[in-house]
Amino acid sequence: MNNKVQSADINRIIWQACDTFRGVIDPSQYKDYILVMLFLKYVSDTHTEKFEQYLKKYEGNEARAQRAMSSERFIIPEHSHFKSLYDKRNEPNIGELIDIGLADLEDANREKLTSSDGAGIFRNISFNSSNLGDKKDKNARLKNLLTDYNKLDLKPSSLDGQDVLGDTYEFLIANFASDAGKKAGEFYTPKEVSTLLARLTKSKPGARIYDPTCGSASLLIKAGQQVEGKNFSLYGQEANGSTWALAMMNMFLHGFDNASIRWGDTLRNPKHTEGDNLMKFDTVVANPPFSLDKWGHEDAEEDKYHRFNRGVPPKSKGDWAFISHMIASAYEATGMVGVVVPHGVLFRGSAEGRIRKQVIEDNLLDAVIGLPANLFFGTGIPAAILIFNKAKEQRTDTLFIDASEEYDSGKNQNVLAEKYINRIVETYYRFKAEGVSPGVVKEKYSYVATLDEIQENEYNLNIPRYVDTFEEEAEIDVSAVQEEIDQLESELLGVREKMQGYLKELNLN
Structure with missing residues (x-):
């Protein structure tokens, strides 16, 4: 049995997640929210799988497993983990909680997730923005977004080396290119x-x-x-x-x-x-x-x-x-x-x-x-x-x-x-x-x-x-064309005679 996650499955859920923003923000902006959340889900799932592997290795000793995690690719503060945010999806300030989680994830991995001048990769996006609607509507949208992403299993062992972000990014651009225009x-x-x-x-x-x-x-x-x-x-x-x-x-x-x-x-x-x-x-x-x-x-x-x-x-x-x-x-x-x-x-x-x-x-x-x-x-x-x-x-x-x-x-x-x-x-x-x-x-x-x-x-x-792509037109057989014209005119004359006969029968001529 193949338990690997397929790109089609990811794209289907991503498409559902896009419904969260339809009619609220410009379609060309969907990708920012969608891909940031995809990244957060991926690093969170990767972190979880690694921690489980260390727990198994150290026979359930959480302290040793936590120490081992400090040398992994990303440090994930507990409140920045996707699961923590999903568990808080009903909170009245969920947009603020997501923004805080992203900011602290960025801060915990400053060397990796910031530019040479200190700008972080999440700085241009806010899940607490008023652009997402008033508080009640925004909270409902973010809850739906977290619920959709919770359906995704993005652990490395499940992805089998697939190009997740690349495939999804291409999927989004292909679907929203007409809205995004030249951008x-x-x-x-x-x-x-x-x-x-x-x-x-x-x-x-x-x-x-x-x-x-x-x-x-x-x-x-x-x-x-x-x-x-x-x-x-x-x-x-x-x-x-x-x-x-x-x-x-x-x-x-x-x-x-x-x-x-x-x-x-x-x-x-x-x-x-x-x-x-x-x-x-x-x-x-x-x-x-x-x-x-x-x-x-x-x-x-x-x-x-x-x-x-x-x-x-x-x-x-x-x-x-x-x-x-x-x-x-x-x-x-x-x-x-x-x-x-x-x-x-x-x-x-x-x-x-x-x-x-x-x-x-x-x-x-x-x-x-x-x-x-x-x-x-x-x-x-x-x-x-x-x-x-x-x-x-x-x-x-x-x-x-x-x-x-x-x-x-x-x-x-x-x-x-x-x-x-x-x-x-x-x-x-x-x-x-x-x-x-x-x-x-x-x-x-x-x-x-x-x-x-x-x-x-x-x-x-x-x-x-330099490259001659000229196609010569086929030589025209003038006599054959004239013969075809004569035949068509003869057929047309016959059709006209028949039409005249029908009109006489109907007393229309």
């Missing part, structure tokens, strides 16, 4: 795109992996999971405080307790530094916000990290600012960079064109991959992936892949199925390993361009310039 796409990369980018930039054991716009950290986690074994370290930064908190919880729920996730604006104030320099990484991946306005252009000329020495991007479009930061953050001679971008990055001129030219001349661009439209929540525009490789050495060719027509249609978004991901990855790694000759690799799909060709195209990377 959702700003901090969530669909898992198929994350998987593709992680596989394209697969890191070696011992790697430092970094995402400067990590959102909920799903992409960063996927990149880590590609490494053979568990010998790697994860680093990220996120500007949105609420999303930073979700990234922190996501890391803990995946067991990546030592990940370094910082809160702050990466372009204006990068937090991962070593002395006066940017920290360097083996692999840098990101899905930055597309064409960000007011990204920090006013300070870029004097950037102390010299990230914009190839040129300063325009004030209203920060795409190349993020790319420049990522390239500067990768180890010289060995670093890999993979970034999701809007297609305008490939061909826009002026300042962006000058930066693009310099990056290509510096022999950093390895691949340009066009993705299908409507993959991302909140926007239907197609995107591309750029791969930069600081280890190209003497090879100066660039691989172009047009995968824009390879997808499965979904209810709300198109889906990049595994077979399409595999084809992109196999094409790229064949190019990388074998040094494929310039020219067409796979007809209407991939092409290897020389530096001379890109220069001839004035450094325009628009994929149709």
Whole structure:
């Protein structure tokens, strides 16, 4: 008999829990309450299971078991434990009790659950907020929420290594994306795109992996999971405080307790530094916000990290600012960079064109991959992936892949199925390993361009310039078409004659 908790069971209960907030707060805010409570339930259940194991080990000696618990991942004050809050679900100040429990949980685990400037992961949420209704209604909602979560068994032994927060987060975003609008796409990369980018930039054991716009950290986690074994370290930064908190919880729920996730604006104030320099990484991946306005252009000329020495991007479009930061953050001679971008990055001129030219001349661009439209929540525009490789050495060719027509249609978004991901990855790694000759690799799909060709195209990377996907129209047999027209006209004449006969019979003509 399989007693493992399935994702479908968790999602069903989570969906019930969402009913608590319907009509009270904006749907895009559900996730904050839902995922914070999910995190609390998970750490509480984990704590309980560990304590029971120690009790068994020490033959029921609670004092010894408690001492052993002090070295576990999290210290859970008794009143912060989910069970304690559930037992108090009928209290008239239950919202306040939940807030106190979360604050004290944060305080008891300050090194883990706070940012470098002391901000805690629960600071942006209050279960005692008047936004949840007047006191009576709020108490009823919170009681229902606790009752729903009490149905969940989130002990590690029951989960069997499932990605609880990741699966649930994706479930919530998928269901509320239309309500959340573009907000959702700003901090969530669909898992198929994350998987593709992680596989394209697969890191070696011992790697430092970094995402400067990590959102909920799903992409960063996927990149880590590609490494053979568990010998790697994860680093990220996120500007949105609420999303930073979700990234922190996501890391803990995946067991990546030592990940370094910082809160702050990466372009204006990068937090991962070593002395006066940017920290360097083996692999840098990101899905930055597309064409960000007011990204920090006013300070870029004097950037102390010299990230914009190839040129300063325009004030209203920060795409190349993020790319420049990522390239500067990768180890010289060995670093890999993979970034999701809007297609305008490939061909826009002026300042962006000058930066693009310099990056290509510096022999950093390895691949340009066009993705299908409507993959991302909140926007239907197609995107591309750029791969930069600081280890190209003497090879100066660039691989172009047009995968824009390879997808499965979904209810709300198109889906990049595994077979399409595999084809992109196999094409790229064949190019990388074998040094494929310039020219067409796979007809209407991939092409290897020389530096001379890109220069001839004035450094325009628009994929149709390199991958010919033109479909010739079938040759028209004019005589056959005329014959078909003659036959149709003859049939039409017969129908008209019959209609005239019917009308005469009915005395209507």
